[in-house]
Amino acid sequence: MPAVPPVASATGQPRKGKDFTAMQWLALLVVVCSAFSSQMVMPLWVGAVIDDLHLSEAAAGRIGSFEFMAVAAVSLLVAFRIQRFPTRLTATVGIMLLVAGNLASAFATGEGALITARMLCGLGKGFVVAIAFSLAAGSSRPTRAFALLNIVYALFSAAFYLAIPYAISWDGAAGVFTAMAAVAVIGALFMVRFPADRLTSSELTGLRLRSLPGFGFLAFAALIILWSGHNVIWTFIERIGVRDGMDVTQIGVVLSLSAFLTVAGPSLVRLLDTRLGYGVPMVGAILLKILAVFAIGYLVSDRAFMLAVPAFMLLSLFITPYVMGILSLADPAGRLAAASSAAMTAGSSMGAWIGGATLQAMGWNGLTWASFLHFLVFTLIILGVAPLANRYGRLAAAG
Numbered sequence: 001m002p003a004v005p006p007v008a009s010a011t012g013q014p015r016k017g018k019d020f021t022a023m024q025w026l027a028l029l030v031v032v033c034s035a036f037s038s039q040m041v042m043p044l045w046v047g048a049v050i051d052d053l054h055l056s057e058a059a060a061g062r063i064g065s066f067e068f069m070a071v072a073a074v075s076l077l078v079a080f081r082i083q084r085f086p087t088r089l090t091a092t093v094g095i096m097l098l099v100a101g102n103l104a105s106a107f108a109t110g111e112g113a114l115i116t117a118r119m120l121c122g123l124g125k126g127f128v129v130a131i132a133f134s135l136a137a138g139s140s141r142p143t144r145a146f147a148l149l150n151i152v153y154a155l156f157s158a159a160f161y162l163a164i165p166y167a168i169s170w171d172g173a174a175g176v177f178t179a180m181a182a183v184a185v186i187g188a189l190f191m192v193r194f195p196a197d198r199l200t201s202s203e204l205t206g207l208r209l210r211s212l213p214g215f216g217f218l219a220f221a222a223l224i225i226l227w228s229g230h231n232v233i234w235t236f237i238e239r240i241g242v243r244d245g246m247d248v249t250q251i252g253v254v255l256s257l258s259a260f261l262t263v264a265g266p267s268l269v270r271l272l273d274t275r276l277g278y279g280v281p282m283v284g285a286i287l288l289k290i291l292a293v294f295a296i297g298y299l300v301s302d303r304a305f306m307l308a309v310p311a312f313m314l315l316s317l318f319i320t321p322y323v324m325g326i327l328s329l330a331d332p333a334g335r336l337a338a339a340s341s342a343a344m345t346a347g348s349s350m351g352a353w354i355g356g357a358t359l360q361a362m363g364w365n366g367l368t369w370a371s372f373l374h375f376l377v378f379t380l381i382i383l384g385v386a387p388l389a390n391r392y393g394r395l396a397a398a399g
Contacts, residue, residue, distance in 0.1 A: 020135075020195055025148075027193035028132055031091060032149060033156040034187030035098060035128035037180045038067070038121050040157045041164045043255070044248065045180075047238035048173035049114065057236065059111045061356015064235050067118035068349030074126025075342040082134050088196040091131045095188045097124030102181035106174040124184075133341065135195050150263070150317075157259035165252040215388040216330025222381040223323045223340060224347040229374025230316050231351025232367060233293060236359055237309060240296060243364065244305045258310040262317050278393075279386030282322050283379060289315040290375050297368025320344075326389045 020028065038045070046060045055063075078085055101120030108114040136149060160183075167175035233240075241251035288311065295308035327340060351374075358370045 023193045024195045027190040028135060028195060029149070029152045030190045031095065031128060031187045031194060032132045033153060034183045035094065035125045035132070036153060036156075037160060037183045038098075038102070038118075038125070040160050040259070041176065041180075043234060043236065043238040044161075044164050044168065044252065045173060045176040046235055047242065047248070048168050048176055050239070052172040052174070053108075053110065053114070055111060056356075056360055057239070058356040058360040061235055061352045061354075061359070063111065063114050063118055064231075065349045065353035065356075066115045067122040068231075068345050068352060070119045070122025071126045071129070072342040072345040072349060074123050075130045075345060078127065078130035078134075082130070085127075085131065086196075087131050087135060088191065088194050091128050091194055092188070092191050094124040094127030094131070095184055095191060097121065097127070098184040099181050099188065100124075102177045102184060105177035106181065121180075128187075129341065154259050154263045157262075158256045161252045161256035161259060165249040168248050213330050213388075213392075215385045215392070216327060218381050218385045219323055219326040219330065219389070220340070220343055222378050222385065223320070223327075223343050224350070225374050225378045225381070226316065226319060226323070227344045227347030228351035228354065229371045229378065230312075231348040232355035232358070232371040232374065233296060233312065235352040235355045236367065237296075239359075240364070241302075241305055244300055244302050246302050246305065250302070254306050254309055258313045261310050262314050264314060268318055277386060277390045278322050278326055279382060279390070282319050282382050282386065285315045285319050286375050286379050286382070289319075290372055293368055293371045293375070297364055297371075326385060329389055329392050 042064055046064060049055055049063065050057065050060050078090070097120050101117050101122075101124060104117035104120060105114060108117050132149075164176055164179060167179040169175075171178065237255070238248070238251055241254070242248075246254075292308045292312040292315065295304050296312060299308070324340060354370055355367060358366045362369075
């Protein structure tokens with residue numbers, strides 16, 4: 001899931017904001033990566049939990065879903081009242097929850113205990129990410145700030161995917177959770193340099209949804225559906241790799257390469273911008289993503305897995321900035337952007353739950369079609385929304 005600012009700039013004009021020192025930037029980046037660590041390697045720990053605790057796919061999907069649900073709830077809470085949360089203290093509480101939740105996960109022996117532990121991690125991640133995004137949004141160059149967050153996130157993901165298979169070989173699911181706890185401890189060590197100043201430029205006064213144009217609501221719904229469809233497959237990507245005859249180390253290498261390549265998604269968007277409007281790039285990308293879904297679902301081959309998974313990951317990060325652009329057009333004050341991170345997380349929660357239930361009931365083919373139906377609905381929404389957004393954008397540019 002890409003980093004998105006809680007407040008989007010409608011005009012794109014430079015604005016005054018606080019700048020961080022080099023050490024503050026380093027602390028911010030380390031803390032964000034430590035918070036996202038469980039999301040990065042979720043498919044690997046889902047597979048390890050199924051094997052070690054002998055849980056069903058549906059149960060594993062529910063566990064991941066509850067974690068994402070907690071992230072979404074806390075992200076919304078903080079976004080609504082960001083000015084009331086002290087930055088360093090709130091992020092420190094989040095990091096401590098991540099340490100406690102991951103350690104508790106390592107000792108969990110059943111679905112209920114693991115859900116509770118993962119929800120602790122979700123609460124912690126929600127606090128950390130909401131605060132970190134608000135700080136980046138309040139900097140003098142927020143676009144560059146979020147680009148840097150995305151790049152560092154992708155590079156850290158690439159390295160973490162290579163390391164986690166060794167943790168699984170060491171102690172199975174407990175090894176994964178212990179590794180994530182260790183990463184959170186490293187994040188905690190950097191809290192003394194974490195930015196402590198309140199950034200007034202990123203404060204929100206609440207969401208007045210009735211003031212927004214209709215296509216903004218539709219784009220917001222499309223964002224939820226996109227990430228739900230993505231997570232239907234993504235939650236069980238490790239299980240799919242095992243089905244295709246790969247071991248966890250090989251799967252980790254593919255996911256590492258895929259994470260590294262996702263840097264290209266935002267870069268391609270920056271190149272194309274809106275020269276082709278909003279609809280053509282998104283519809284073209286979602287059609288390619290659908291092809292990747294069917295390749296992953298129906299081609300039982302390690303080669304198909306190695307080719308389709310990077311494309312599957314990259315295309316969501318290509319599509320998302322265009323949806324964010326539509327949200328910014330619909331709501332120049334940035335109110336929809338404030339809730340977009342929670343929307344993507346809520347979609348991920350839905351997808352994990354739906355994917356687990358579908359896989360248990362209908363197998364791999366059912367999983368493929370469940371994801372496809374999400375992307376079909378997304379396409380239909382975008383076909384309706386894009387012309388309105390294009391027209392709105394032209395009027396805004398002219399006026």
